[in-house]
Amino acid sequence: MSTDRFDLAIIGGGPAGLAAASMAFACGLNSVLIDENPGLGGRVFHGIETERDVSILGTDRIAATTLARDAREAATVLSGHSVVDIVRDHEHFQIKTLHGNELRSASARRLLIATGARERSMAFPGWTLPGVMTAGGVQTLLKGARLVPAGPVVLAGSGPLLLLVAVQLLRHDVPVAAILDTTPIANIRRAMPRLAGALWSGSVLRRGVGLLASLLWQRVPIYRGVNTIAAQGDGSIRAVTFKAGKRTHRLDCALLATHVGILPDIQLAGLVDCQLRWDASIPGWTPVTDRNGKTSQDGVFIAGDAAGIGGAEAAPHRGRIAATAAAVELGAIAPDEGDRLVTLDRKKLRRLNRERAFLDTLFFPSPDVRVPQDDAVLVCRCEAVSAGCLRALAAADVAEINHVKSISRCGMGACQGRVCGPLAEETLKDATGRSAEAVGTFRVRPPLKPVPIGAYAAFASDDPPAEARFLYTADW
Amino acid sequence: MPRGFDAIVIGAGVHGASVALSLSRKGLQVALIERDRLGSHASGVNAGSIHHIPRIHFELPLAEVALRSWEQMNEWLDDDCGFRRVGYLRVVTREHELPDVRRSMARVQRYSNIPEQLLDRRELDSVQPGLSEDAIGGIWAPSCGYAVPAHTMNALRRNLQAAGTCLFEGARVDTIEKAAGHWTCVSNGERWSAPILVNCAGAWGAAVAGLVGERMLISPVALMMTVTGRADRLLDTVLGLHGQRLSMKQPENGTLLIGGGYQGAVVSKDWTTRLDPQRLAYNLALAKETLPSLGSVAVVRSWAGIEGMTPDHAPYIGPSLTHDGLWHCAGFSTHGFYLGPVTGQLLADAIVSDTVPDLLRPFALDRITTLGPQSPKADIASPAA
Ligand SMILES: Cc1cc2nc3c(=O)[nH]c(=O)nc-3n(C[C@H](O)[C@@H](O)[C@H](O)COP(=O)(O)OP(=O)(O)OC[C@H]3O[C@@H](n4cnc5c(N)ncnc54)[C@H](O)[C@@H]3O)c2cc1C
Ligand SMILES: Cc1cc2nc3c(=O)[nH]c(=O)nc-3n(C[C@H](O)[C@H](O)[C@H](O)COP(=O)(O)OP(=O)(O)OC[C@H]3O[C@@H](n4cnc5c(N)ncnc54)[C@H](O)[C@@H]3O)c2cc1C
Numbered sequence: 001m002s003t004d005r006f007d008l009a010i011i012g013g014g015p016a017g018l019a020a021a022s023m024a025f026a027c028g029l030n031s032v033l034i035d036e037n038p039g040l041g042g043r044v045f046h047g048i049e050t051e052r053d054v055s056i057l058g059t060d061r062i063a064a065t066t067l068a069r070d071a072r073e074a075a076t077v078l079s080g081h082s083v084v085d086i087v088r089d090h091e092h093f094q095i096k097t098l099h100g101n102e103l104r105s106a107s108a109r110r111l112l113i114a115t116g117a118r119e120r121s122m123a124f125p126g127w128t129l130p131g132v133m134t135a136g137g138v139q140t141l142l143k144g145a146r147l148v149p150a151g152p153v154v155l156a157g158s159g160p161l162l163l164l165v166a167v168q169l170l171r172h173d174v175p176v177a178a179i180l181d182t183t184p185i186a187n188i189r190r191a192m193p194r195l196a197g198a199l200w201s202g203s204v205l206r207r208g209v210g211l212l213a214s215l216l217w218q219r220v221p222i223y224r225g226v227n228t229i230a231a232q233g234d235g236s237i238r239a240v241t242f243k244a245g246k247r248t249h250r251l252d253c254a255l256l257a258t259h260v261g262i263l264p265d266i267q268l269a270g271l272v273d274c275q276l277r278w279d280a281s282i283p284g285w286t287p288v289t290d291r292n293g294k295t296s297q298d299g300v301f302i303a304g305d306a307a308g309i310g311g312a313e314a315a316p317h318r319g320r321i322a323a324t325a326a327a328v329e330l331g332a333i334a335p336d337e338g339d340r341l342v343t344l345d346r347k348k349l350r351r352l353n354r355e356r357a358f359l360d361t362l363f364f365p366s367p368d369v370r371v372p373q374d375d376a377v378l379v380c381r382c383e384a385v386s387a388g389c390l391r392a393l394a395a396a397d398v399a400e401i402n403h404v405k406s407i408s409r410c411g412m413g414a415c416q417g418r419v420c421g422p423l424a425e426e427t428l429k430d431a432t433g434r435s436a437e438a439v440g441t442f443r444v445r446p447p448l449k450p451v452p453i454g455a456y457a458a459f460a461s462d463d464p465p466a467e468a469r470f471l472y473t474a475d476w
Numbered sequence: 477m478p479r480g481f482d483a484i485v486i487g488a489g490v491h492g493a494s495v496a497l498s499l500s501r502k503g504l505q506v507a508l509i510e511r512d513r514l515g516s517h518a519s520g521v522n523a524g525s526i527h528h529i530p531r532i533h534f535e536l537p538l539a540e541v542a543l544r545s546w547e548q549m550n551e552w553l554d555d556d557c558g559f560r561r562v563g564y565l566r567v568v569t570r571e572h573e574l575p576d577v578r579r580s581m582a583r584v585q586r587y588s589n590i591p592e593q594l595l596d597r598r599e600l601d602s603v604q605p606g607l608s609e610d611a612i613g614g615i616w617a618p619s620c621g622y623a624v625p626a627h628t629m630n631a632l633r634r635n636l637q638a639a640g641t642c643l644f645e646g647a648r649v650d651t652i653e654k655a656a657g658h659w660t661c662v663s664n665g666e667r668w669s670a671p672i673l674v675n676c677a678g679a680w681g682a683a684v685a686g687l688v689g690e691r692m693l694i695s696p697v698a699l700m701m702t703v704t705g706r707a708d709r710l711l712d713t714v715l716g717l718h719g720q721r722l723s724m725k726q727p728e729n730g731t732l733l734i735g736g737g738y739q740g741a742v743v744s745k746d747w748t749t750r751l752d753p754q755r756l757a758y759n760l761a762l763a764k765e766t767l768p769s770l771g772s773v774a775v776v777r778s779w780a781g782i783e784g785m786t787p788d789h790a791p792y793i794g795p796s797l798t799h800d801g802l803w804h805c806a807g808f809s810t811h812g813f814y815l816g817p818v819t820g821q822l823l824a825d826a827i828v829s830d831t832v833p834d835l836l837r838p839f840a841l842d843r844i845t846t847l848g849p850q851s852p853k854a855d856i857a858s859p860a861a
Contacts (some may be wrong), residue, residue: 087753096753403513406520406626414705414776424658446751450705453734453760457771460761461754466760467739468721 005107008326009095010075011083011268012018012114014042018067019316020112020323021096021151025074028336029326032106033075034097034435036082036449040068043136044312067181071147078106084447086111093272093299098451102247103459108328110299114319117262117305120284120365121419122157124370127258127380139414142168149255151175154240156229157259159363161202165210165257170218177251179215180242182224182260184366191362198358200428204311205355223249233258251396261370263305263422270444272297278436281360282309284422285441287288291346293322309360314352317345324473370426379427380420382413387427394431400430401425401440414450418443478660478667481507481642483827485674486649486684489519491805493632494820495827502641502828507640507668509661511648511680515629518678519813521781523619523701523735524628525714525723525815527564527620530580532790534619534838535836536587538815541835543590543619545818552817556633557635558624558727567605567766573719574613576665580718583614592617604713604816606769617681622714622725625813644668659801670712672827674803679784680747680850681792681806690798692825693787694807698740698749698780700756704729706730708775712794715766722762732773732807734763737810740780785809793839794832803827804841 008024010017024031033040041048045064071077081097081104082295088094090109092290096226098468119136120204125130135155141147144198152175155166166176198205215222223244232239235453241250246463279286286308294300303322321342328338370377375388387406404410410424411417417424421442428439478851481504481722485496488695495826498678508514526546528539545552568577581592593616600607600614636643644666651662652673676685682694711726721736738755742748756778765772774794785790789809796802808815826832832840 011530084754087751092754386674399514403516406515407630412703412777416772416776445777445779447778450776452772452774453704453764454771456757456775457761457764459756464720465738465752465758467737468754 004032004076005062005087006030006076007108007330007332008032008110008112008323008324009034009093009106009108009114010114011035011095012042012306012459013037013040013071013079013305014116014304015040015044015064015067015069015312015315016116016306016319017042017112017114018071018319020114020319021071022067022304022321024327025322027324027341028332029323029327029330029339032078032108034078034081034083034095035108036080038080040071040077041081046140048159049462053117054288079185082449083268083409084449084451086268096447098447098449098450098455101452101455103451103455110320110330111301112293112322112326113271113300113302113306114267114304114315115268115306117309118265120260120263120370121423121439122258122369123379123387124229124231124375125374125377126233126237129231129233129237130235130236131233131254132231132256132258135161135257136262138255138257139165139168142172144390148172148174151255152253153255153257154178154180154251155252155257156180156182156226156240156242157369158167158365160208160211160359161262161263162259163208163215165259166220167211167214167348168214168240170220176220177253178221178242179222179231180221180244181222181367182229182366183224183226183363184227187362187364191358194354194358194361198266201339203313204359207288228373233255242357247431260365261363262305264308267448269295269302269306270441271446271448274300274302276441277310281364282454285436291321293318294325299329310349311352312359314349314356317349320345323338329395358367367426367430369428370422372427379423380408380410380413382415382420383409383411385410385420390424390427391431394428399428399432399434400437401428403442404428405442411442416445479507479756480668480854481505481668483507483672483674484509484659484661484668484670487511487647487676487678487680488514488643489517489676489678489822490515490628490632490816491519491678492674493519493636494628494817495674495805495823496641497632497636497639498821498824499827500636500641501550503823504828506641507670508636508643509647509649509663509668510643510645511548513645514633516645516785518808520625520629521701521779522625522813523723523725523733524558524622524625524813525564525725526559526622527617527714528584528588529566529617529716530616531811532601533583533587535790536584536590538818538835540588542815542818546621546623549623549631549817553631553635555627555634557628557631557839558720559621559838560623560728561619561621562725563603563616563618563713564620564716565600565713566617566620566718567607567611567703568602568613568615569608569610569613569717569766571717574839576614576623577615577718577820578754590617590813591619606710606767608766608768609829614722614849620714623813624727624728636828649684649687652684654688654799657801672801672803674805674823674827676805678806678808678812679782681804682783684806685796688796688799688802690796690802692792692804692807694784695791696747696782697785698742699735699757699810700738700740700751700759700778700780700782701733701735702756702778703774704732704734704773706775707732709766710769710773717762720762722759722766724767732770734760736762742782747782749782751778751780783808783810787822788843790843791815791839792841792843793823793836794826794841797841817820
C-alpha cells in the first residue's frame with residue numbers, strides 16, 4: 001500500500017473531469033484523475049482513446065480526443081480504479097480505489113466529483129428477464145466491449161439516447177424491430193414554447209432531428225404514446241407486449257433496450273455527506289452547489305452531470321469552472337484571475353441551459369414509467385422486493401425510504417440501491433402522496449462497489465487497533 | 477396540559493420496547509418516547525449474536541435465562557425474530573491462551589448451567605470445516621445462536637401496537653420536570669406525564685439521567701459492522717476468536733456479517749458516526765485469517781452503530797439512586813441485544829412490584845459511580861486509547 005498526495009483529486013474521466021484536469025494544471029495544481037474504465041472519455045466518449053469510429057451526440061470527436069490527450073499530460077491518471085470509499089482525514093481526503101482485486105489509496109486536499117449520470121431504471125412485468133437491459137448498457141457493450149447483440153431489438157422509453165442507440169445498432173447491422181416511444185403527448189405541447197430558444201442554443205436537438213430522420217429513412221416503426229409494456233418469455237425474452245393508443249401490440253424480439261432518462265450519480269456526493277436537494281425538473285435528487293460547483297461540504301466540488309443533468313456539451317465548461325474554484329480555494333490563483341479564466345465558460349453555459357430546459361420538459365418521464373403499475377413487479381431484484389410489498393408498507397405508514405429498507409431489505413443487495421433507489425422512492429411517493437423530502441433517499445455506505453475481503457486484508461496493518469488489546473467483556 | 481400515563485419509557489431500542497411492552501401487558505397505560513425511530517440505533521443495526529462469552533461473572537445467570545428466552549420468542553411476540561440456535565464457537569489459535577480458556581469455562585460453569593465443551597482440532601473441524609491451520613481448539617456452546625435485529629424490532633413494533641402502547645417517534649425528550657410525585661417529559665412543546673419514568677436511552681442514558689441531575693457513567697462508542705454479498709455456505713456457527721476481537725456469522729440468506737467491536741468515531745455534535753477504514757481492514761483481515769475461504773467474498777456495505785459503554789462493560793439496571801419513581805436500564809456495552817427481551821420483562825416486574833429480582837440486583841447503579849469519563853469532551857469521541 002502506498003499513499004500519494006495531491007492538491008486535487010478529480011473522480012471521473014468524462015468531459016467534465018477531463019476539462020477539469022487541464023484547467024487544474026493550468027492553475028498550477030498537482031492533480032490526480034481517477035476513472036474506473038480502462039481508458040478516458042466517460043460515458044459519451046467511452047473508448048475514445050482507442051476507438052476510431054465513434055459517433056457522438058453533442059460534441060465533436062476530435063475535441064474529445066484532444067481533451068483526453070491534454071488531460072493525460074495535465075494530471076496523474078489512474079485508469080481502471082474504482083473509487084470505493086473516501087474519508088476526510090484532517091486537511092486531506094483519503095481516497096480508496098479498487099484496482100483489479102487490490103485496494104489502493106491516494107490523498108488530496110480537494111475533491112472534484114465528476115462521476116456523471118446514471119440511467120433511471122424502468123420496472124415492468126418481465127424486466128428482470130435475461131435479454132432486457134438499459135439502452136445505456138447496450139451502448140456500453142457496443143462502445144467498450146464491442147459486443148454486437150443479436151436482433152431483433154426493440155427499444156422502449158423516451159429521450160435522445162434511445163434514438164442514438166437505435167441508430168448505432170443499425171450501423172452495426174443489428175435489426176431494430178421498433179421503437180416504443182413513451183414520451184407523454186402532453187409533454188410535447190408543454191415543451192413547444194421553449195423550442196425556438198433550444199434550436200438556437202444547443203446541438204442535441206438538431207442532432208436528434210438528424211437521428212430521427214435516419215430512423216424514418218430506414219423505416220424503423222415508431223409507436224407513440226406507448227404504455228403498459230411487458231416482456232414475455234420464460235428463461236429469456238421472446239417478445240414484448242404494449243399498448244399504443246387503444247390497441248395492444250406484440251412484437252417478437254431477442255433484446256429489449258429501455259431508457260427513461262438519466263439522473264445525477266449521487267453516490268460519491270452522498271458518501272461524503274454533501275447536502276442534496278430534490279430537483280423537480282428531472283425529477284431526481286441533485287447535490288446542492290453554488291455556481292462554481294462548490295458543495296455544502298468544505299473542499300468538495302462537483303461538476304458535469306453529477307452536479308445536475310446538463311449534458312455532454314456543458315460538461316467541460318462545468319469542469320473548468322469547478323477546477324478553477326478549487327484552485328482559488330487552494331490559493332494557487334487569485335479570485336479575480338479565476339473569474340477571468342472562466343468568463344467564456346459561463347457565457348456558453350447560459351446559452352446551453354435554454355436547450356436543457358426544453359429537453360427536460362419534452363422528456364419528463366411520466367409517472368407510469370417511474371412507478372411500476374403492477375404489484376407483482378419487482379422493484380429490488382437483489383432482495384426480491386415487489387412494488388406491492390412497498391405499497392403494503394406505505395399503507396402501514398412506513399414511508400421513509402431507510403426505514404423501508406430496514407424492514408423489507410429493499411436496497412440491501414449487491415447493488416446497494418443504485419438500481420432500485422429511484423424506483424423505490426417513486427413508488428413510495430406515489431403510494432403515500434408524500435413529498436420527496438419526506439420519503440428521503442438511501443443512505444450511502446461504503447464500499448461503493450463490492451470489494452473482496454482479501455483486498456481489505458492485504459490493506460490492513462499488522463498492528464492491532466487499541467481496542468483489540470482491551471478485551472474484558474467486550475466482543476460479541 | 478400534559479397527557480397523563482401510568483409510565484413513560486424514554487428510548488425505543490430493544491430495552492425500551494421490551495419494558496414498554498411488558499408494562500402495557502400488565503395493564504399500564506404506557507408512553508414510549510423515541511428521539512428518532514423505534515430500533516433506528518444500536519438495537520436495529522447490531523450483529524444479532526446471542527451468546528454469553530466473555531461476559532463478566534455476574535451477568536452469567538441472566539445470560540442463561542436470556543439464551544432460553546430466544547427459544548420462546550414465538551410465545552412472547554408471535555414471531556421467531558429470525559432466531560437460529562446454530563451454536564457459538566470460540567476458536568483458540570494460541571497455545572498460551574489455553575489456561576485462560578479453561579478459566580473462562582470454569583467461570584461459566586460456576587455461575588450458570590450454560591453447556592460448554594472444549595473441542596480439540598479434530599472436533600473443531602466437524603463443527604466448522606475450513607478453519608485456519610492455526611486453530612488448535614475452541615469452546616463450543618451449542619445453546620447460543622443469532623437472531624435478526626431488524627426483524628426483532630419489527631416484531632416488537634407490531635406487539636406494542638397490539639398491546640396499546642402509545643409510541644411517539646421523532647420526539648427527543650430534552651426537559652424532565654418532577655412535581656407532586658409526577659414526572660413530566662417535554663419534547664418540542666409536547667408534554668407527557670406519569671408517576672413512573674424509565675430511562676432506556678442506550679448510549680444517551682447518561683445524558684437523560686443528567687436531565688434530572690443524576691450521574692451515570694456511560695460513554696458512547698461507534699461500533700462497526702460489515703456485510704458481504706451472498707456466498708456459498710462457508711460458516712455454520714456464530715464464530716468468535718479467543719483473546720481477540722472477532723464475530724461472524726452467515727444467516728440463511730447467505731450473506732456474512734462480520735464485526736467484533738472495532739470502533740469508528742462518534743461525531744459528538746450530532747451523534748452521527750464515522751467509519752475508521754484502518755480498523756475495518758484489520759477486522760476483515762482477522763476474519764480472513766480465521767476462515768481463509770472468505771478472501772474472495774465481496775463486501776457490499778459497512779456501517780457503524782452507537783453503543784453506550786460503562787467502565788466495567790456491564791449495564792446499569794435498577795432504580796435511581798436519587799429519585800423515587802425513576803428507573804434506569806442503559807449502557808449495555810456491546811452485548812445488550814441478546815439481553816433485551818428478558819431484561820425488559822424482569823424490569824417490568826420489578827417496577828410493578830417495586831422489588832428488584834435477584835437476577836438484576838448485580839446491575840445496580842451504586843456498583844460504580846466514580847470511574848471514567850462521563851461523556852466525550854473532545855469534538856470527536858475517539859476510540860478507547
Ligand atoms: C449510460 C449512459 C450513456 C450515455 N450516453 C450518452 C451519449 O451517447 N451521448 C451523450 O451526449 N450523452 C450521453 N449520456 C449523458 C452523459 O451523462 C453526458 O451528458 C456526459 O457524458 C456527461 O459528462 P460527465 O463528464 O459529467 O460524466 P461522464 O461522461 O458520465 O463520466 C463520468 C465518469 O466517471 C466514472 N466514474 C463514475 N463513478 C466512479 C467511481 N466510483 N470511481 C471511478 N470512476 C467513476 C465513470 O466510469 C465515467 O467514466 C449518457 C449517460 C449515461 C448514464
Ligand atoms: C454494531 C453493533 C453490533 C452489536 N452486536 C451485538 C450483538 O451481536 N449481540 C448483542 O447482544 N449486542 C450487540 N450490540 C449491542 C446492542 O445492540 C445494544 O447493547 C442494545 O441494542 C442496546 O439497546 P438499548 O435499547 O439500550 O439502546 P438503543 O438501541 O441505542 O436505544 C436507545 C434509544 O433511545 C433513544 N433516545 C436517546 N435519547 C433520547 C431522548 N432524549 N429522548 C427520546 N429518545 C432518546 C435513541 O434514539 C435510541 O433509539 C451491538 C451494538 C452495535 C452498535
